[in-house]
Amino acid sequence: MSVLNLGPELAVPLDDVVGQCVAILGIRGSGKSNTAGVIFEELLAAHYPMSLVDIDGEYFGLKEKYEVLVVGGGEHADVELSMATVGEVADLSLREGVPVILDVSDMLGGEREAVVFDYLTRLWTLAGRLRSPYMIGIEECHEFIPQGVRTRMKDVIARIALRGRKRGLGAVIISQRSAKVEKDVLTQAGMLFLHRVVHEADMRVYSELLPWRKTEAKEIVTQLGVGECIFMSGSTARRIRMRVRDTFHGGYTPSFCPVESPKLRQVRGRLLEALSQVQNPVLPPAETASVRGESPRSSASDPAPEVRSWNEPIAVPPTGMAFHADDLIGPDLPEPVLVRVDRLVRRLRRLPSVQRKVVGFLVGQEPNAYTTCELAAWVDCPEILLRVEPPVDALDLGLVACERLARGITYRGMVRQYVEEAFAGFSSGLGADGTRQLVAHLRRRIADLAPIERDLAYTP
Ligand SMILES: Nc1ncnc2c1ncn2[C@@H]1O[C@H](COP(=O)(O)OP(=O)(O)OP(=O)(O)O)[C@@H](O)[C@H]1O
Numbered sequence: 001m002s003v004l005n006l007g008p009e010l011a012v013p014l015d016d017v018v019g020q021c022v023a024i025l026g027i028r029g030s031g032k033s034n035t036a037g038v039i040f041e042e043l044l045a046a047h048y049p050m051s052l053v054d055i056d057g058e059y060f061g062l063k064e065k066y067e068v069l070v071v072g073g074g075e076h077a078d079v080e081l082s083m084a085t086v087g088e089v090a091d092l093s094l095r096e097g098v099p100v101i102l103d104v105s106d107m108l109g110g111e112r113e114a115v116v117f118d119y120l121t122r123l124w125t126l127a128g129r130l131r132s133p134y135m136i137g138i139e140e141c142h143e144f145i146p147q148g149v150r151t152r153m154k155d156v157i158a159r160i161a162l163r164g165r166k167r168g169l170g171a172v173i174i175s176q177r178s179a180k181v182e183k184d185v186l187t188q189a190g191m192l193f194l195h196r197v198v199h200e201a202d203m204r205v206y207s208e209l210l211p212w213r214k215t216e217a218k219e220i221v222t223q224l225g226v227g228e229c230i231f232m233s234g235s236t237a238r239r240i241r242m243r244v245r246d247t248f249h250g251g252y253t254p255s256f257c258p259v260e261s262p263k264l265r266q267v268r269g270r271l272l273e274a275l276s277q278v279q280n281p282v283l284p285p286a287e288t289a290s291v292r293g294e295s296p297r298s299s300a301s302d303p304a305p306e307v308r309s310w311n312e313p314i315a316v317p318p319t320g321m322a323f324h325a326d327d328l329i330g331p332d333l334p335e336p337v338l339v340r341v342d343r344l345v346r347r348l349r350r351l352p353s354v355q356r357k358v359v360g361f362l363v364g365q366e367p368n369a370y371t372t373c374e375l376a377a378w379v380d381c382p383e384i385l386l387r388v389e390p391p392v393d394a395l396d397l398g399l400v401a402c403e404r405l406a407r408g409i410t411y412r413g414m415v416r417q418y419v420e421e422a423f424a425g426f427s428s429g430l431g432a433d434g435t436r437q438l439v440a441h442l443r444r445r446i447a448d449l450a451p452i453e454r455d456l457a458y459t460p
């Protein structure tokens with residue numbers, strides 16, 4: 001039977017972690033990420049499929065020894081991530097057992113939340129059908145499952161942690177704010193690694209979890225050194241020392257000793273091939289979703305596609321994209337212009353979902369102007385959200401304009417003007433017809449980022 005060698009005196013049977021909720025808690029610098037890194041090294045060595053939501057970009061070093069796909073925006077990413085591909089990556093990871101590090105370290109709050117939510121939701125949905133062992137690690141999870149607050153993100157993580165076992169899903173949740181993590185999740189964790197804490201509120205949480213008297217627990221916990229913790233499995237608890245990670249720890253505490261850059265393994269052909277399908281799906285000419293008159297798949301709520309092997313072509317457009325004839329033959333525009341359009345579209349794909357929908361809608365409806373109230377109805381979000389988070393990126397780029405009119409603040413698409421300014425250098429080569437084609441092409445590409453289902457949307 002396989003065991004996970006976690007420390008000099010700690011070997012955990014692999015079976016004990018299947019479908020398990022594992023909590024790693026402790027103050028800053030107490031050794032939590034090292035502990036998580038050791039657990040994931042051992043899981044990778046046992047070929048246990050997994051994903052790790054990496055908030056600070058500190059797990060890429062696992063690639064020193066293991067074939068792991070780093071997906072996201074950090075400097076070590078093998079693949080850039082967009083809202084359009086996030087579900088496909090989750091599918092690939094779960095179906096094919098591809099270990100993934102979801103590096104969201106360079107994403108801003110809203111975008112990060114949307115990406116992580118879509119990713120976890122897809123894993124949860126698909127796991128219901130596949131029912132095979134899979135582990136999900138989440139760093140800084142107090143941000144995602146805060147005590148006493150209900151959010152859609154918390155719902156999906158709590159579901160994985162509390163009810164994932166029957167689907168084979170386990171969770172490793174890591175936090176430096178024990179008192180801020182949802183208690184229901186912590187009390188249900190079957191395995192705990194309790195590193196040092198000092199704050200009274202955190203100590204109270206530990207006292208509730210540990211089978212020891214309060215004073216005894218406090219005395220032992222305050223004496224823990226870096227890398228030491230209380231290991232609790234079931235109802236037994238003991239003090240242990242974790243081993244140090246074999247692979248490079250991106251979150252090491254800096255010192256004056258020089259640190260060697262890790263030599264990272266490259267992902268092999270099989271993974272790259274599977275990935276290229278995620279990024280550039282093969283579109284059959286006749287049988288695509290929108291040609292058949294169906295709505296394109298939306299990210300989280302719709303069922304995932306049927307099981308397919310990793311090298312079978314994906315027969316639907318990526319999430320949120322509709323099919324158009326020039327996807328196959330391409331518009332008649334110069335290559336540098338198309339490259340620039342692609343770059344812009346990639347940038348827009350990384351916007352939070354509501355902002356993407358707003359831009360897509362306004363650009364598709366150009367030159368009509370819409371109040372925030374009308375927009376909220378079209379993109380199906382609370383109006384307050386648009387007031388708190390206006391589409392600043394699209395405004396900065398000049399793709400959208402905002403005016404204060406008698407009926408309120410209004411927004412409208414500005415693709416024509418954007419093209420005239422941003423592509424001014426190409427205008428002589430393009431000519432009038434080329435510019436018209438470019439405007440139409442760009443408008444369609446942007447509108448495709450978040451198609452609105454007209455029959456469902458509100459009519460002002
Ligand atoms: N078992 C261990 N033995 C020796 N050194 C360790 C051990 N665990 C962690 N360390 C070292 O302690 C430092 C802090 O560890 P780590 O980054 O895991 O802490 P953390 O609790 O995750 O901190 P933060 O909350 O700031 O993310 C690192 O330099 C790490 O290499």
Ligand SMILES: [Mg+2]
Pocket residue numbers: 032033034251
């Ligand atoms: Mg850490």
